[in-house]
Amino acid sequence: MKYGFSERVKYLKSSAVRDILKVINQGNIISFAGGLPEEKLFPVEAVDQAFHKAITTNPKTLQYGETEGVPALRKAIAERMKQKGLDRPIEDILITSGSQQAIDLFSNVMFNQGDVILTENPTYLAALQVFETYETDVVPVDADEDGMVIADLEEKIQRLRPKCIYVVPTYSNPTGKVWSLKRRKQLLALAQKYHVVIFEDDPYGELQFDQEGAPPSIASMDDQDLVLYTSTFSKTVVPAVRMGWIVGPHQIIRIMAQAKQATDLHTNSISQHAFVHLLEDFDLEAHIQLIRDTYYQRMLVMKRLLDEVDMEGLTYIEPKGGMFFWVTLPEEINTTQLLDKAVEAGVAFVPGAPFYVNHPKQNTLRLNFTNATPDVIEEGMRKFVQVLEDYKVHA
């Protein structure tokens, strides 16, 4: 049977990472491929109690809710954001089904076919996926270790008149990089000069490994209503609840809420009420510190094993937070081909190519260090190192 699909479906493809994960999850393979938080750290008891309270305190909690989100949750998030320097009234906050939905709703209300979006390269691939489905023109900006290269950014803003600059400036997926304060300010200044909206995607910002943490969010420095900021509880509490939020200019948030109404009426409100209780009753800051410490130790184990690899041309970015190592291998190694060997050897990673807007560097890969214990990381990395050694011999 043939169906007449929309033109849009041309741009839909299953996420490369999720497809890899499906294969990997079937075998007995140590996986550094996913972007999964550690299940053992999930605050099960606190989540359980929060849901129990949410469900039993008031039957209205189980009724249809407001599209914008449960007011008490928006208030609690506004307070958390304010502590991080981002001071916005609750009218400027929309609760979303994960920050993925924030990216989609924003794209829905902002982009026409052919609109230009400037991004880092590589960048979060599921954002690229969304941008593609809206038939936008995604253009990468040169970057160094501190963030986008400002000269290239300004040249592209002037020439291409972008609708939006999409950035993951803090412990980014996939590269683990952190933008410097100076570069954040320069980006904001350019956005203000040319009146371009910035979309700041920050799922990992709280997962810092050092005392001082990352520089302030770009949104927190915005005094001209040009930055939208999205984050999520997926990495700090649990992913299954799909609990994200977006904060920004009221005009845009309001229209995104209208789009959300047509899309799914509102985000699961039992979960929203549960998060109200969780944020009241549970010491989330202490919990986040536990996550940071655990992930930091795991990162160090992976780093130690990476340092043992005797391979000229292998470089990596040491993450100051977040969940990933971004590894560059000698140019002659294609990591998509390498993955087959790795899976044979019982270990998996994600090839870097799908994270690129264009001209993918085929010799890059992403390693996740948050979903395996130090022992398993050690075991998996020994396999990975062996695969690299073998590849070298046969090449």
Next chain:
Amino acid sequence: MKYGFSERVKYLKSSAVRDILKVINQGNIISFAGGLPEEKLFPVEAVDQAFHKAITTNPKTLQYGETEGVPALRKAIAERMKQKGLDRPIEDILITSGSQQAIDLFSNVMFNQGDVILTENPTYLAALQVFETYETDVVPVDADEDGMVIADLEEKIQRLRPKCIYVVPTYSNPTGKVWSLKRRKQLLALAQKYHVVIFEDDPYGELQFDQEGAPPSIASMDDQDLVLYTSTFSKTVVPAVRMGWIVGPHQIIRIMAQAKQATDLHTNSISQHAFVHLLEDFDLEAHIQLIRDTYYQRMLVMKRLLDEVDMEGLTYIEPKGGMFFWVTLPEEINTTQLLDKAVEAGVAFVPGAPFYVNHPKQNTLRLNFTNATPDVIEEGMRKFVQVLEDYKVHA
């Protein structure tokens, strides 16, 4: 500050009903306006236990999940559907964040600008909203008490080559109508003859008031993979969880899952696991019978009061299930204007106009009978009758 929004936002508007509800909820008004189930019937204890099990049994429940939905829930839904004559493998089922998301995802993968969708008129207004945002051309088909008029349907299929026929054939919102078996078969035969996809929206199908219930779903009679069927637990369990599903041709479901992946990764999976437990541990059939009995009694109260109105030209459809009375007043009465008087008098309804594709009948209105106790219905209807009487006198 001016922002460059997408062309799409032109078609976005806040739901008229939700806007009315916001005003009404602020005052001390008896509301027959919403489409809310009765909170007192929510199976709080069962929901509480189901979530407790889902959260505490296995931490993997709290991890990221599959876009298509939790397999055990899809299996449980497949079994429920099969008992109702709709036999589909779990691969043909997608879990959605409410059936609203099923309508949106379907529209996303099917419709290009200008595609024709045939609908009843009036019909579910939030579906009309979605269809508008995809810039489709929605064309109403004539209907009588048994469903669409087949001659008009065939003429429009031949002339307009629609991409889809959208129907709410069972205890519809807003009219409360039920399509006859014959008309269902005729619709399906025409869809097959001209190869048009049917979207069968069935949120109310289980809320029957008589022993025999409604005729089988159109999807259950489809042997040519042309019908998509969506339903939800919003009306039979609780709405807050946003737990819907869609079942249909695998090709379409698969592409909808890809669209969902970009949209929100997956539906809240704590809730999905909770529903697996709920469907195992809780006597949902007995619970649904309780809902039916309660709503039937309330419907009878409202009917009795409607029958007391002494107004020539007032007619209504007696619902055989569902949640609504659809009332037609004498042609000279504009129900949008009448609503102001009603709210002044302390009672609210929804004017019929927003449910129409075009040429709204301004003398229609929808009354919900499920969210108020018989006493309150009686009190509210007495106010409503008084408003009608006064209007007559002043007109």
